Amino acid sequence: MLVANHVSWLDIFVINAVSPAAFVAKDDVRKWPLIGWMSERSDTIYIRRGSLRAAHETTRQLAAYLDKGIGVVAFPEGTTSDGRHVLPFMAHCYRGPS
Numbered sequence: 001m002l003v004a005n006h007v008s009w010l011d012i013f014v015i016n017a018v019s020p021a022a023f024v025a026k027d028d029v030r031k032w033p034l035i036g037w038m039s040e041r042s043d044t045i046y047i048r049r050g051s052l053r054a055a056h057e058t059t060r061q062l063a064a065y066l067d068k069g070i071g072v073v074a075f076p077e078g079t080t081s082d083g084r085h086v087l088p089f090m091a092h093c094y095r096g097p098s
Helices: 010-018 027-031 035-040 052-067
Strands: 021-026 044-047 071-074
Touching: 010 021, 021 027, 021 052, 027 035, 027 044, 044 052, 052 071
Parallel strands: 021 044, 021 071
Antiparallel strands: none
16 A cells, blocks of 8 residues: 655556556546546545545455555545645545434
């Protein structure tokens, strides 16, 4: 499992070129033009923010990938930055009732 700062949208392509992996993305990404289309055609593990139940399901999916020897990449800041400082991590798992 690789946890990294997300400096550019090219990060995904570079990491995948070096070591193919599944990427964790917020569920909204599915609806984005082009990026959503590409993520649907690759090993993307989507997480629905604000749902404890969804967080548990995402954890099961992550574990299944790792058990199969497939790498998983997560960008916990939830956005791109210049990489000079660590931004607050997005709390994907729980923000209220499921």
